[in-house]
Amino acid sequence: MKKKILITRKLLRSNEERASKLFDVKLNLNDEVYSQKKLVELSQGCDGILSSLTDKIDEKVINSLPASIKIISNFAVGFGNIDQEVARKRNIAVTNTPDVLTDATAEIAMLLILGACRRANEGIDYAKKENWKWSADFLIGKQLTGSRLGILGMGRIGRALAKIAKSFGMEIHYRNRSKLSPEMEDGATFHESIKSLFSVSDVLSICCPATKETKDIINKETLEYFPSGAIITNVARGDMIEDEAMVQALTNRKIYAIGLDVYKGEPKIHPGYLNQPSAFVLPHLGSATKKTRTNMADLAITNIDEFFKTGKSKNIIN
Numbered sequence: 071m072k073k074k075i076l077i078t079r080k081l082l083r084s085n086e087e088r089a090s091k092l093f094d095v096k097l098n099l100n101d102e103v104y105s106q107k108k109l110v111e112l113s114q115g116c117d118g119i120l121s122s123l124t125d126k127i128d129e130k131v132i133n134s135l136p137a138s139i140k141i142i143s144n145f146a147v148g149f150g151n152i153d154q155e156v157a158r159k160r161n162i163a164v165t166n167t168p169d170v171l172t173d174a175t176a177e178i179a180m181l182l183i184l185g186a187c188r189r190a191n192e193g194i195d196y197a198k199k200e201n202w203k204w205s206a207d208f209l210i211g212k213q214l215t216g217s218r219l220g221i222l223g224m225g226r227i228g229r230a231l232a233k234i235a236k237s238f239g240m241e242i243h244y245r246n247r248s249k250l251s252p253e254m255e256d257g258a259t260f261h262e263s264i265k266s267l268f269s270v271s272d273v274l275s276i277c278c279p280a281t282k283e284t285k286d287i288i289n290k291e292t293l294e295y296f297p298s299g300a301i302i303t304n305v306a307r308g309d310m311i312e313d314e315a316m317v318q319a320l321t322n323r324k325i326y327a328i329g330l331d332v333y334k335g336e337p338k339i340h341p342g343y344l345n346q347p348s349a350f351v352l353p354h355l356g357s358a359t360k361k362t363r364t365n366m367a368d369l370a371i372t373n374i375d376e377f378f379k380t381g382k383s384k385n386i387i388n
């Protein structure tokens with residue numbers, strides 16, 4: 071008999087077709103973002119859940135799920151939306167979708183760097199209003215060539231970004247839980263502390279997972295470590311930035327510009343960013359290409375299939 075799977079958000083058609091062949095699926099045809107209560111209700115009678123980053127599957131939700139749920143397969147590489155510890159205690163496997171979104175996300179990381187350094191937000195505004203005049207000093211930004219890029223979190227996405235940024239002539243520095251092998255470092259300089267990394271970061275790209283340790287890692291105190299006029303970008307999760315302190319740093323020009331693809335409380339954003347011309351903000355587009363989204367959903371489906379066939383999946387994270 072086919073396993074019954076709740077798919078919490080609408081997937082691309084080819085992915086829903088494949089899931090329907092493998093499982094008895096409960097699809098979300100209107101792509102409603104389910105409340106926690108509704109998610110628990112809909113999971114009744116199911117063996118697994120294919121979740122998205124918009125589902126907050128915390129302790130309360132996990133403890134309310136029916137005992138039949140054996141796997142939560144998250145349609146994302148990040149899994150901060152799921153309390154993996156509590157899931158483990160309940161014997162529920164949690165999986166994610168690494169690798170397949172690395173390049174797409176690194177592209178957006180580079181776009182954030184370019185957009186923030188070259189004042190894209192202001193430029194787009196002027197272009198749309200048709201009220202600009204070319205001049206020698208019009209919208210002068212910061213050039214990347216020869217500048218130092220600090221990468222916080224040198225996992226797959228961080229390393230893919232390093233490769234792209236090197237082709238722009240940037241010098242790569244990084245902080246990671248552990249120092250990488252020389253092959254993986256590929257010429258980048260490891261820093262033992264965030265203080266050391268931030269102090270050489272003309273531009274910072276946040277590429278690390280959201281954990282208790284990284285929550286609000288950019289805050290009033292750590293912002294002081296940066297060179298004056300640094301640029302900060304975030305392609306990982308909003309949790310890493312203490313917004314009030316960040317907005318203050320942009321206002322007093324300690325930080326020259328910010329590039330954000332992710333922020334706390336999406337789709338809401340701290341209002342302080344909205345009236346900052348130097349904030350280049352995107353709506354969580356990191357993995358948003360057809361190829362990548364198809365591959366991510368495909369992997370999320372495969373993770374479930376493999377789990378029920380073998381009792382294992384190489385992408386279990388808890």
Ligand code: DGY
Binds near residue numbers: 146
């Ligand atoms: C992820 O996979 O974590 C991305 O943020 C989804 O776009």
